[in-house]
Amino acid sequence: QKEVEQDPGPLSVPEGAIVSLNCTYSNSAFQYFMWYRQYSRKGPELLMYTYSSGNKEDGRFTAQVDKSSKYISLFIRDSQPSDSATYLCGGMVQGAQKLVFGQGTRLTINP
Amino acid sequence: GAGVSQSPSNKVTEKGKDVELRCDPISGHTALYWYRQSLGQGLEFLIYFQGNSAPDKSGLPSDRFSAERTGGSVSTLTIQRTQQEDSAVYLCASSLGDTTNQPQHFGDGTRLSIL
Numbered sequence: 001q002k003e004v005e006q007d008p009g010p011l012s013v014p015e016g017a018i019v020s021l022n023c024t025y026s027n028s029a030f031q032y033f034m035w036y037r038q039y040s041r042k043g044p045e046l047l048m049y050t051y052s053s054g055n056k057e058d059g060r061f062t063a064q065v066d067k068s069s070k071y072i073s074l075f076i077r078d079s080q081p082s083d084s085a086t087y088l089c090g091g092m093v094q095g096a097q098k099l100v101f102g103q104g105t106r107l108t109i110n111p
Numbered sequence: 112g113a114g115v116s117q118s119p120s121n122k123v124t125e126k127g128k129d130v131e132l133r134c135d136p137i138s139g140h141t142a143l144y145w146y147r148q149s150l151g152q153g154l155e156f157l158i159y160f161q162g163n164s165a166p167d168k169s170g171l172p173s174d175r176f177s178a179e180r181t182g183g184s185v186s187t188l189t190i191q192r193t194q195q196e197d198s199a200v201y202l203c204a205s206s207l208g209d210t211t212n213q214p215q216h217f218g219d220g221t222r223l224s225i226l
């Protein structure tokens with residue numbers, strides 16, 4: 001079993017919809033959680049970086065962490081075609097430097 | 112540009128050859144990481160450098176893989192006697208490193224193809 005599980009999709013939604021992307025993890029020592037966006041043939045771009053449980057909002061993006069259920073979510077409001085990309089979730093243990101990623105979810109926003 | 116720079120962007124080589132991949136981190140970032148991204152395996156940690164400390168090599172898949180970081184800045188990942196299963200995108204990231212668990216910022220990677 002992978003430490004971070006993520007549905008690879010693909011996920012296709014119409015423009016303007018609210019998108020929900022989710023991951024589960026098994027390592028209870030994870031304290032830091034992140035979401036990256038990756039366009040084709042580009043490197044991962046950091047979207048959200050959170051510590052422990054709770055919500056964090058940045059523009060149209062909201063990240064949620066529920067450590068009791070080991071569940072990570074990313075919500076995208078008013079989705080745009082430019083949001084079409086692969087989204088990677090990840091976790092990191094306090095004091096460690098290794099990011100552990102999920103497989104990534106491929107998202108397409110249809111105009 | 113102010114981001115992580117990697118070269119070459121693409122590399123095609125024959126099985127058995129050695130390859131060197133280069134990473135230039137963001138200026139002022141003291142921590143540097145190498146990851147590998149391949150179909151079916153996702154993004155995997157390879158090695159981590161922080162300042163003058165001994166690197167964390169726990170993710171290197173075999174002794175054919177090595178990396179060095181000269182002068183605390185540029186890093187080179189070397190793969191000796193390449194195999195077809197080494198085909199992947201090799202990504203470099205850097206972070207501030209002044210404290211642990213800083214956000215990591217990635218380059219666009221080197222796409223390595225072994226014929």
